[in-house]
Amino acid sequence: MLSPLSAGAQVLVTGVGVTGRAVVSALAPLGVDLTLCDDDAAALDSYTGVTTLSPSVAAAQIADYALVVTSPGFAPDTPVLAAAARAGVPIWGDVELAWRMDAAGRYGPPRRWLVVTGTNGKTTTTSMLHAMLSTAGLRAQLCGNIGSPVLDVLGEPAELLAVELSSFQLHWAPSLRPQAGVVLNIAEDHLDWHGSMAAYTADKARALAGRVAVVGMDDERAAALLNTAPAPVKTGFRLGEPGRGELGVVDGMLVDRAFAPAGSDSLALAPVSSIPVPGPVGVLDALAAAALARSVDVPPAAIAEALASFQVGRHRAELVVVSDGVSFVDDSKATNPHAAEASVLAYPRVVWVAGGLLKGASIDATVARIAGHLAGAVLIGRDRGEVAKALSRHAPDVPVVHVVTGEDIDMGDTAVSPVTRVTPVADESDKPLSSRVMTAVVAAARDLARPGDTVLLAPAGASFDQFSGYGARGDAFAAAARAAAGSV
Numbered sequence: 001m002l003s004p005l006s007a008g009a010q011v012l013v014t015g016v017g018v019t020g021r022a023v024v025s026a027l028a029p030l031g032v033d034l035t036l037c038d039d040d041a042a043a044l045d046s047y048t049g050v051t052t053l054s055p056s057v058a059a060a061q062i063a064d065y066a067l068v069v070t071s072p073g074f075a076p077d078t079p080v081l082a083a084a085a086r087a088g089v090p091i092w093g094d095v096e097l098a099w100r101m102d103a104a105g106r107y108g109p110p111r112r113w114l115v116v117t118g119t120n121g122k123t124t125t126t127s128m129l130h131a132m133l134s135t136a137g138l139r140a141q142l143c144g145n146i147g148s149p150v151l152d153v154l155g156e157p158a159e160l161l162a163v164e165l166s167s168f169q170l171h172w173a174p175s176l177r178p179q180a181g182v183v184l185n186i187a188e189d190h191l192d193w194h195g196s197m198a199a200y201t202a203d204k205a206r207a208l209a210g211r212v213a214v215v216g217m218d219d220e221r222a223a224a225l226l227n228t229a230p231a232p233v234k235t236g237f238r239l240g241e242p243g244r245g246e247l248g249v250v251d252g253m254l255v256d257r258a259f260a261p262a263g264s265d266s267l268a269l270a271p272v273s274s275i276p277v278p279g280p281v282g283v284l285d286a287l288a289a290a291a292l293a294r295s296v297d298v299p300p301a302a303i304a305e306a307l308a309s310f311q312v313g314r315h316r317a318e319l320v321v322v323s324d325g326v327s328f329v330d331d332s333k334a335t336n337p338h339a340a341e342a343s344v345l346a347y348p349r350v351v352w353v354a355g356g357l358l359k360g361a362s363i364d365a366t367v368a369r370i371a372g373h374l375a376g377a378v379l380i381g382r383d384r385g386e387v388a389k390a391l392s393r394h395a396p397d398v399p400v401v402h403v404v405t406g407e408d409i410d411m412g413d414t415a416v417s418p419v420t421r422v423t424p425v426a427d428e429s430d431k432p433l434s435s436r437v438m439t440a441v442v443a444a445a446r447d448l449a450r451p452g453d454t455v456l457l458a459p460a461g462a463s464f465d466q467f468s469g470y471g472a473r474g475d476a477f478a479a480a481a482r483a484a485a486g487s488v
Contacts, residue, residue: 003066004066004067004090004092005027005030005032005067005100005101006030006032007030007031007032008031008032008033009032009033009066009067010032010033010035010064010065010066010067011027011032011033011034011035011065011066011067011068011069012035012036012037012058012062012065012067012068012069012080012084013027013034013035013036013037013068013069013070014037014038014055014058014068014069014070014071014074014078014080014081015038015070015071015073015074016036016038016040016043016044016046016047016071017038017043017071018149019071019072019094019149020036020038020071022094022148022149022151022152023069023071023094023097023151024036024047024050025151025152026097026098026101026151026154027069027097034050034051035050035051035052035053035058035065036050036051036052036053037052037053037054037055037057037058037080038052038055039054039055041054055078055079055080056079056080058080059079059080059082059083060083062080062083062084062087062089063087063089065084065089066089066090067089067090067091067092068080068081068084068089068090068091068092069091069092069093069094069097070091070092070093070172071093071094072093072094072095072166072168072169072171072172073168075193076171076195077195091172092172092173093168093169093171093172093173094149094150094151094169094172095144095150095163095165095169095170095172095173095176096172096173096174096175096176097151098149098150098151098154099113099150099173099175099176099177100175101151101154102154106154107154107155109159111141111154111158111159111160111161112159112160112161112178112179112296113160113161113163113176113178113179113210114129114133114160114161114162114163114178114179114180114181114292114295114296115144115163115165115176115178115180115181115182115207115210116129116162116163116164116165116181116182116184116207116288116289116292117164117165117166117167117170117181117182117183117184117204117207118182118183118184118185118186118204118216118222119184119185119186119187119188119189119204119336119338119339120184120185120187120281120334120336120338120339120342121184121185121281121284121285121288121339122145122146122164122165122166122184123145123146123164123313123316123333124277124282124285124312124313124316125164125182125184125285125288125289126142126144126146126162126163126164126289127142127146127310127313128285128286128289128306128307128310129162129289129292129293130142130162131306131307131309131310132289132290132293132298132302132303132306132307133160133162133293133296133298134306135302135303135305135306136293136298136299136302137302138159138160138296138298139157139158139159139160140158140159140160140161140162141153141156141158141160141161141162142162143161143162143163143164144161144163144164144165144169145164145165145166145169146164150163160179160296162292163178165207167189167193167200167203167204168193168203170203170204170206170207171203171206173206174206176206176207176209176210177209177210177211178207178209178210178211179210179211179212179295179296180210180211180212180213180214180291180292180295180296181207181208181209181210181212181213181214181231181292182207182213182214182215182216182288182291182292183204183205183207183208183214183215183216183222183225184216184219184222184284184285184288185216185219185221185222185284185338186200186201186204186219186221186222186225187221187336187337187338187361188336188337188338188360188361188362189335189336189338189359189361192359192360201221201225204225205225205228205229208225208226208229208230208231209229209230209231210231211231211232211233212231212233212234212235212292212295213225213226213229213230213231213233213234213235214235214236214237214288214291214292214295215229215236215237216236216237216238216284216288217236217237217238217246218238218239218284223236233295235247235258235259235291237284237287237288237290237291238287239280239283239284241255242255242256242257242258242266243257244257245257245258246258247269247287247290247291247294248287249272249283249287250266252271252272252273253268253269253270253271253272254268254269254270254271254272254283254286254287254290254303255267255268255269256268256269256290256291256294256300258291258294259291259294259295259297267300268300269290269294269300269303269304270286270290270300270303270304270307270308271304274304274307274308275307275310276307276310276311276312277310277312277316277317278317278346278347279317279342279343279345279346279347280342280345280346281342281343281346286307290303313333314330314471314474315330315331315332315333315470315471315474316331316333317329317330317331317343317346318330318331318474318478320477320478320481320482321478321481321482321485322485323446323481323484323485323486324451325450325451325452325453326446326449326450326451326452326453326454326455327453327454327455328442328445328454328455328477328478328481328485329347329454329455329456329457330457330474330477330478331343331456331457331458332457332458332459332463332470332471332473332474332477333470333474334458334459334460335356335459335460335461335462335463335470336358336359336361336460336461337358337361337362337363337365337366337460338366339458339460340352340354340366340370340458340459340460341366341369341370343456343458344370344373344374344456344458345369345370345373347373347454347456348373348452349373349374349375349452349453349454350370350373350374350375350453350454350455350456351374351375351376351377351378351445351448351449351453351454351455351456352370352374352376352377352378352456352458353377353378353379353380353441353445353455353456353457353458353459353477354377354378354379354380354384354387354458354459354460354461355379355380355381355382355383355384355387355459355460355461356380356381356382356383356459356460356461356462356463356464356465356466356473357381357382357383357461357462357463357464357465358383358386358460358461359461359462361460363386363387363390363460364390364393364394366390366460367387367390367391367393367394367395368390368393368394371394371395371398374391374395374398375398375399375448375449375450375453376398376399376400376401376445376448376449377391377395377398377399377400377401378400378401378403378441378444378445378448379400379401379402379403380403380437380441380459380466381459381461381463381465381466382465383461384402387460388400388402399448400421401421401422401423401444401447401448402421402422402423403423403424403425403437403440403441403444404422404423404424404425405424405425405433405436405437405466423440423443423444424440425437425439425440426439426440433466434466434467434468434472434473434476435476435479435480437466437476438473438476438477438479438480439480439483439484441477441480442455442477442480442481442483442484443484446484455481457473457474457477459473
């Protein structure tokens with residue numbers, strides 16, 4: 001029987017978007033017999049010279065294939081993948097394919113992979129890590145769930161890869177063994193995809209199967225993974241003073257007690273005051289990035305320089321405008337309750353813009369912990385009622401505004417108190433819905449805010465009920481805030 005990557009082996013690629021194109025480009029030179037499948041017929045039509053099928057037809061023929069390579073968004077219960085699992089056909093994600101091809105030396109000497117995962121903070125941490133590596137003069141590529149797919153950068157000159165990986169990507173990468181990997185934190189997210197918290201956690205833990213395992217010690221679920229991690233070197237990071245073999249904070253400095261040189265108990269890395277990301281989450285992200293950087297001997301000076309010059313990415317606690325003493329901050333990337341909680345707690349008084357698709361996550365505990373920071377809440381999207389119910393239980397005196405889009409709101413199903421009101425979105429057919437929603441949101445938030453407050457878009461939910469993505473949601477918020485402030 002042919003090996004899955006031998007010339008002539010029949011390989012099915014599921015999903016033909018950005019990841020699918022990277023997979024096809026990597027597999028084509030190997031001479032495998034490629035077949036592509038996707039629900040998007042128009043996307044399939046964009047490929048020429050390759051067999052294309054609908055997923056249902058591919059599922060019926062699944063026993064013909066030596067391998068399935070799937071895009072990460074395809075869940076295990078997707079019919080074509082479930083059929084492959086029943087038939088014993090190996091299923092790899094693009095990251096698994098990249099790992100195997102890199103380890104086999106198909107792109108020259110194998111790279112050292114530094115993997116970042118967690119429910120929140122992945123992109124900022126990976127970007128900080130890449131900056132540290134580059135500042136140290138190391139040839140490093142930024143890839144994975146940020147920037148380009150790993151497959152697309154393997155042909156580029158590099159000795160190190162700073163790789164952000166989602167739980168989806170890790171699920172389909174069972175043989176991944178990075179040089180070092182970090183699990184930042186674990187909170188409820190994507191349970192509709194993974195099926196359970198245990199399954200979600202197990203997939204995140206795959207980042208710890210290499211030489212060095214790093215976890216966030218202040219996060220109970222992440223910290224619990226350290227004892228069972230197969231990595232021979234184990235360490236953690238925390239906001240407080242680090243224990244032996246950890247990274248943490250001492251007298252306003254990031255300190256390394258895990259990778260300090262022989263004869264030294266600890267090594268000062270950088271001042272906390274230099275970190276541009278607000279709140280404790282910024283310190284934790286910097287510590288995690290520093291842990292991975294130190295695992296490959298990046299010197300403290302490079303870490304300090306990288307952090308001092310680091311710029312926060314779009315839609316990640318991004319200050320949009322200050323108007324009449326009120327700050328408008330776009331943290332649209334906060335697409336789950338855990339991320340929203342960290343975002344709100346970074347500011348003393350917040351008018352919270354929240355809602356969207358909760359993806360099966362509970363919002364109650366988050367609302368209970370942030371209640372003391374809330375000056376008001378403006379709720380949007382399909383699951384705004386769940387947020388409202390949590391607010392009525394844990395912050396009953398906080399003014400709440402529902403921004404609705406023409407549909408009738410069942411006030412019996414949405415928690416109502418004397419401080420709740422409903423604001424309909426303007427019926428202006430010449431303007432896109434996203435613009436009209438955020439115009440109403442900003443107007444409501446300005447009414448609730450007072451000088452010194454922060455109007456914070458940290459939705460705790462995904463955006464696809466009303467927007468094309470979290471970026472579009474953030475852009476619409478920013479545009480509405482600037483327009484209201486007269487600074488378009």
